Amino acid sequence: MPMTDNPVHRSGCPINLAVEVLGDRWSLVVLRDVMFGDRHYFRELLTGSQEGIASNILADRLKRLVAHGLLWRADDATHRQKIRYSLTEAGVQLVPVMAALGSWGRRHMPASHELSVRAELLERGGPELWARFMDELREQHLGIPRPPGTPSVFAELQAAYEAAVAQAG
Known part of the structure; x- marks a missing residue:
């Protein structure tokens, strides 16, 4: 809208x-x-x-x-x-845009390792991972259940970030 x-x-x-x-x-x-x-x-x-x-x-x-x-x-x-x-659904559909921006920023700007790890995972995971993350966001923000048994992309991104912070600290 x-x-x-x-x-x-x-x-x-x-x-x-x-x-x-x-x-x-x-x-x-x-x-x-x-x-x-x-x-x-x-x-x-x-x-x-x-x-x-x-x-x-x-x-x-x-x-x-x-x-x-x-x-x-x-x-x-x-x-x-x-x-x-x-x-909203329009906000959820920004995941590929955010992934592309994160990838570009990681490659061309002085990004820290800790703050780049999510962008790297999203880049490596590509459209399949983005789709799973969008399903997870739809569940969290819009109440639309994601496919049963789907592993949490958010948890994977968060775990990678926390590991990078621990490694840096």
């Missing part, structure tokens, strides 16, 4: 349209933290940000990502003032 308060786009080019939604400094980082960091709440996203996002910027990006249909928000039943953010 595209954002309706700004229907004017620079062009109808698909790359331009994607950049209009994702091309600011923080949107992909927020989506990364929801997708790979299992963060669903404002406070988790704020305190877990290695890049140090400001609270007003985070609030704005969450609002924009919801408006653009990449995240959805729901009241948390455990606390009336808590809002839970989850990926």
